[in-house]
Amino acid sequence: MSKRFRDVSIRQLRALAALEASGSITAAAAKLHLTQPAVTLQLRNLQALAGLPLIQRTGDGMLLTDAGREVLALTERIEAAMAACATSLEMMAGKTGGRISIGAVSTAKYFVPFAISGFSQLHPEIEVRLTIGNRQEICAALRGYDLDFAIMGRPPVDIEMDVDLIGDHPHVIIAPTAHRLAKKPRLALGDLADETFLTREPGSGTRGLMEQLFESARIRPTIGMEMSSNETIKQAVIAGLGIAFISAHTVATELDERRLVMLDVVGLPIIRQWFVLGRKDKVLLPPAQAMRRFLGEQGAQFLPRTQGRLRLTRASKPAEH
Secondary structure (H helix, E strand, C coil): CCHHHHHCCHHHHHHHHHHHHCCCCHHHHHCCCCCCCHHHHHHHHHHHHCCCEEEEEEEEEEEEEHHHHHHHHHHHHHHHHHHHHHHHHHHHHHCCCCCEEEEEEEHHHHHHHHHHHHHHHCCCCCEEEEEEEEEHHHHHHHHHCCCEEEECCCCCCCEEEEEEEEEEEEEEEEEEECCCCCCCCCCCCCCCCCCCCEECCCCCCCHHHHHHHHHCCCCCCCCEEEEEEHHHHHHHHHHCCCCEEEEECCCCHHCCCEEEEEECCCCEEEEEEEEEEECCCCCCCCHHHHHHHHHHHHHHHCCCCCHHHHHHHHHCCCCCC
């Protein structure tokens, strides 16, 4: 078949299909609501692109050659694909189907899957693809238009973003339950100067926030190990390898189960926020718009419950005189 066949149009293919179904140019023209010369021109151009005879005249009317039937099969596949696409677009427009691509920093994985589950119960036909990474990786994905939106803290400064608040994001310092400072009130950051800190890798938002905290106090903490996983940090702290500055949302379960303790440090917790962030110039289809609206309006209910424990810690502090 001619290489020029790639220039075939859907009108030409439909003219061939109408001819096969009706057996004559006149009937095909009526079926397509076109003039006979218009249909004849479409068929002539299609045959020229194919480089082979597609139609033969017989006493029983105009029939397709083997090449014509091959092109007809292509026509049927194209029509089926177009119908499927039209159905998908209708589903997307009605927010009953489609695909969403979202990103989340690794600390957010403790609540984002629950938020996705809540959304999916309302829109079961929408496929949600989740990418987890550190702050640098998620920001890079936003820059590359790979994501519809992302769930993280501080927005990147080099991209114009639409920002919706989800809720508060507290950060605390955790230690093993039997740590020497576990029950001491009103610790200053200087009291932790001799402690070994287990930290996230450079590029992590939590790591950056910790560095800001200690720089503001003009303290250089001792870094024991850098880890790319909050789970590894938690287990290392439980094992007594050091203490850690970490999102309270990542350790809610361990604090409740008393496998970890939250040190009572003056100035902590540091409260940041969770946001839904999307590029201003990123076009969102209705399914993505629906999920973004859902997260902005209902996302806070999926955050780990840490506020009660934080209030308890504050209430246990002695009154200042």
